[in-house]
Amino acid sequence: MNIILLGPPGAGKGTQAQRLVEERGMVQLSTGDMLREARTSGTEMGNKVAAIMDAGELVTDEIVIGLIDEKIRSGNTAGFIFDGFPRTLAQADALNELLSRNGAQLDAVIQLDVDDAALVDRIVGRAKEAVAAGGEARKDDNEESLKVRLMEYYKKTAPLIGYYYARGDLKVVDGMAAPDEVAQGISAALA
């Protein structure tokens, strides 16, 4: 089974993806994680990616599609959870193509439905927790980048809700509930 977790920054996509990995042995493909890894490479591409991410803007379709292509080719039997991808209609089209080229298909798109005001609190909270735990907050977890990330989401990613609804793939899950309840909502949607 191959599924997409769709929702704005702070909706809980990473948390829920992690649970699906533990419970079902699925493979999480987070383009955010892949890009954070790429930026540590010190290459020219890595530095370019770092500046875009810190500003809260989207990295080019070409780069992220390339990253996903590589992972899909490696295949797996339990299925992929796409987390943070696709984020544009061009990426959604590319995903269909990459899956079908590998004899696979998309089974469901889970939209984590959340209230905008809560996102800012969640992300600022996440940054504070990271610092309190002695770590470092993500460079883009500040109010300024967050505003850009939300704007990018509404301009470029939210149209995917309509796209997947029209294809009959969309399942809406309340993302405002506690993580366990959200996980139950996802399980019910996938049953």
Ligand code: ADP
């Ligand atoms: P969040 O969903 O919390 O904003 P992610 O970890 O998914 O965070 O993404 C962090 C950043 O990585 C994004 O703001 C963007 O710059 C970049 N990014 C991640 N996935 C994509 C994608 N599919 N297309 C373009 N840029 C992406």
